[in-house]
Amino acid sequence: MPSTNTTARHSGEAGLPARSPLSGWPAVTAVTLGIFSIVTTEILPIGLLTTIGSGFAVSDGTAGLMITMPGLLAAVSAPVVTVATSHVDRRLMLCVFTLLLAMANFLAAAASDYWLVLVSRVIVGIVIGGFWSIGAGLAERLVPAASVGRATSVIFSAVPLGSVLGVPAGTSVGSLAGWRTAFVVMGVLAVGVLVMLLLVMPSLPPDRTTRPSVLRSTLRGVNTRFALLLTFLAVLAHFGTYTYVTPFLEHVTGAGSRLITVSLLVYGAAGIAGNFLGGAVVTRHPRATFGLAAGMIAAVTLLLPVLGRWQIGAVALLAVWGVAYGAVPVSSRTWFAKAAPDAPEAASVLFTASFQMTISLGAVAGGAVVDRTSPSTVMTLGGLVAVLVIVAAWAHSARRLTWPDNA
Numbered sequence: 001m002p003s004t005n006t007t008a009r010h011s012g013e014a015g016l017p018a019r020s021p022l023s024g025w026p027a028v029t030a031v032t033l034g035i036f037s038i039v040t041t042e043i044l045p046i047g048l049l050t051t052i053g054s055g056f057a058v059s060d061g062t063a064g065l066m067i068t069m070p071g072l073l074a075a076v077s078a079p080v081v082t083v084a085t086s087h088v089d090r091r092l093m094l095c096v097f098t099l100l101l102a103m104a105n106f107l108a109a110a111a112s113d114y115w116l117v118l119v120s121r122v123i124v125g126i127v128i129g130g131f132w133s134i135g136a137g138l139a140e141r142l143v144p145a146a147s148v149g150r151a152t153s154v155i156f157s158a159v160p161l162g163s164v165l166g167v168p169a170g171t172s173v174g175s176l177a178g179w180r181t182a183f184v185v186m187g188v189l190a191v192g193v194l195v196m197l198l199l200v201m202p203s204l205p206p207d208r209t210t211r212p213s214v215l216r217s218t219l220r221g222v223n224t225r226f227a228l229l230l231t232f233l234a235v236l237a238h239f240g241t242y243t244y245v246t247p248f249l250e251h252v253t254g255a256g257s258r259l260i261t262v263s264l265l266v267y268g269a270a271g272i273a274g275n276f277l278g279g280a281v282v283t284r285h286p287r288a289t290f291g292l293a294a295g296m297i298a299a300v301t302l303l304l305p306v307l308g309r310w311q312i313g314a315v316a317l318l319a320v321w322g323v324a325y326g327a328v329p330v331s332s333r334t335w336f337a338k339a340a341p342d343a344p345e346a347a348s349v350l351f352t353a354s355f356q357m358t359i360s361l362g363a364v365a366g367g368a369v370v371d372r373t374s375p376s377t378v379m380t381l382g383g384l385v386a387v388l389v390i391v392a393a394w395a396h397s398a399r400r401l402t403w404p405d406n407a
Contacts, residue, residue, distance in 0.1 A: 024142035026200035028151045031135045031142075032158045034098055034193045038128055039162025040169070041105060041186045042070045042359075047171030047264055048179040049246050055179070056114040060247050061367030066121050067243050068367075071360030073125025074132075078352040079215060081130040082345070090134050090141075090204035091197070097131040098194040105187030109180045128356060136348040141204060159329050160275035168264035171246075175257045214346045223339035223403060224350065226396050231332040231354045233389045234294050238325050239362030240369075241301050241382035245318075248304065248375035253314045263315050267322035274326020282327070282334045287393045290331040294389030296324035302383035305376035329355070338403045 045052060045066040053063030085093055104123035111117045139151035173182040218224055249255040249263060274293075282289040300321040307313030333351050340347040369378045 024144075024147075024151070026196075027142045027202065028139065028154055030193060030196040030200055031094070031138055032155050033189075033196065034094065034131060035135060035155065035158035036162045037098075037186060037189045037193055038101060038124075038131055039159055040166035041101060041124055041190075042074075042128060043067070043162075043166045044170040044182060044186060046166075046243055047168065047246055047260070048174045048182060049244070050250060051174060051179050052117070056117070058114055059371055060244060061371035062114075064243055064363045064367035064370075065118060067239065067363035068360045069118055069121040070125035070128055071356040071358070071363065073122050074128035075353045075357035075360065077126045077129030078133045078349050078356070079129075079212075081126075082133045082349050083212060085130075085134070085206075087206055090138065090206065091201045093134055094131060094201065095194060095197050097127045097134075098190055098197060101127045101131075102187045102190035102194065105183045105190060109183035109187065125356070129352060132352045133345075133349050136345075136352075138204070142202075156330075156333065157275070159333075160271065160326055165268045165272075168261060168268040171257075171261050171264050175261055214343055215349065218340045218343050218346045218350060221339055222401060224336065224347075226392065226401070227332065227335035227339050228350070228354050229392050230290055230335060230389055231351070232358050233385055233392060234290070234297070234328050234332070235355055235358035236362045236365065237294070237297055237301070237382045237386035237389070238328065239359045240366035240385065241379050242321070242325070243363045243366050244370050244375055244378050247370065248308065248379065249314060252305070252375055253308055253311055255311060255314070259311060259315075263318050266315055267318040270319045270322030271326035274323035275330055276326075277323070278327025279330045282331050283338075286331065286334055286338065287397050289327060290335065291390045291393035293324045293327040293331060294386045294393070296320055297328075298383045298386035298390070300324065300383075301379040301386065304379045308379075341404055 045063070049060060049063050049066075052066070053060055056063075081093075100123055104120040104127065107123070108117050108120040111120065136155065139155055140148045143151045170182045173185055245264075246260060249260050253259075255263065278289055278293060300317045304314065304317055307317060332355060336347040336351040337344065340350075366378050366382070369381060
C-alpha cells in the first residue's frame with residue numbers, strides 16, 4: 001500500500017516467525033473454517049424462519065430480524081474493528097471473535113424469549129465484521145509469497161460455501177432434531193475452530209495499520225462507487241427475497257419440510273457451481289459476470305410467483321437461483337479489489353461493510369413487504385431491483401470507465 005495511507009512492516013522483519021512452505025496451511029485452514037462457521041451461522045435462520053417464529057409467536061417479518069441484526073452490526077464493526085484493533089495481536093483477536101461466536105450460538109439455542117435470540121444475533125454481527133476484516137488479509141503472513149494467491153482463494157471460498165450450504169444444512173438439522181439443535185451444532189463447530197486456532201495459528205503482531213483516510217480515499221474512486229451500487233442492488237434483491245423463500249415454498253408451492261430441505265440442498269449445490277463458474281470469468285469480464293448473475297436472479301424471482309406454484313417449477317428455479325447467487329459474492333469482491341488494487345485491506349473492509357449492511361436492509365425490506373402483502377409480491381419486487389443491477393453494469397460500460405492499471 002502507499003506509504004501515505006498505511007504503516008507497514010514486512011513479515012520478514014524481526015519478531016515474526018519464518019514461514020516454511022507448509023507450516024502456514026493449517027492456519028489458513030483454521031481461518032477458512034472460521035469464516036465458514038461465521039457465514040453459516042449468519043444465514044442459518046433463513047431455512048428455520050417459520051419454525052423459530054412460530055416457536056416464539058412472532059410474525060415472519062419479525063423473525064426476519066434474525067437476519068437483519070448481524071448484517072447491521074457487521075457493517076459497523078468491520079471498519080471500527082479494523083482501526084480500533086490495529087495494535088492487537090491478530091491471533092488473539094481471531095480467538096476472541098471465535099469464542100464470541102460459540103457463545104452466541106449457545107445463547108440462541110438456550111433462549112427462552114425471542115429478545116435473547118436477537119441479542120445473540122447482535123453478537124454474531126460483531127463477530128462477522130471483526131473476524132472477516134482481520135482474517136481476509138492474513139494469507140500473505142501465513143504462507144510463502146508464491147502461495148499467497150492460492151491461500152487467499154481458499155480463505156475467500158468460505159464465503160460462498162457458507163452462503164450456499166448454510167441454509168439447507170441448517171434446515172436439514174432443524175427438521176430432524178429441532179432448530180435449537182442447529183444452533184448447538186454451530187456452537188460446537190465454533191469451539192472446534194477455536195481449538196484449531198490456538199493450536200496452529202502463530203503469533204501475529206500487527207504489521208499494518210489502516211487509517212480512516214484510506215477508507216475515505218478509496219470511497220472517492222468512481223469504480224468503488226459503482227462497486228457499492230452494484231453490491232447494494234444485487235444483495236438487496238437477493239436477501240429481500242431469499243430470506244423469505246421458506247414461507248414462499250410453504251404457502252405458494254405447498255411444500256412440506258422434506259421438499260423444502262431438498263429444494264434448498266439443490267440451491268446450495270447449484271450455488272457452489274455458480275461460485276466457481278463466476279470466479280473463473282469475473283476477473284476478465286466483471287461487468288458481464290455481475291450483470292448475468294443479476295439477470296438470472298431477476299428472471300427467477302419474477303417467474304417464481306407463476307411457475308413456483310408447481311413443485312418441479314420451484315425446484316428448477318431454485319437451482320438457477322443458486323447458480324446466479326453463487327457468482328454474486330465473488331463478483332462484488334472482484335469489483336472492489338479491481339477498484340482499489342493499492343489498498344486491498346480497505347477494499348476488503350468496504351466489501352464486508354456494504355455486503356452486510358445490504359443483507360440487513362434486504363431482510364428488513366422483504367419483511368415489511370411480506371407482512372403487508374405476500375411472498376409472491378416480495379419475489380416480484382426483488383426481481384425488479386435485480387434488473388437495476390444490469391442497468392448499472394451497462395452504465396459503467398457506457399461511460400467507458402476503466403480499471404486502474406495495476407488492477
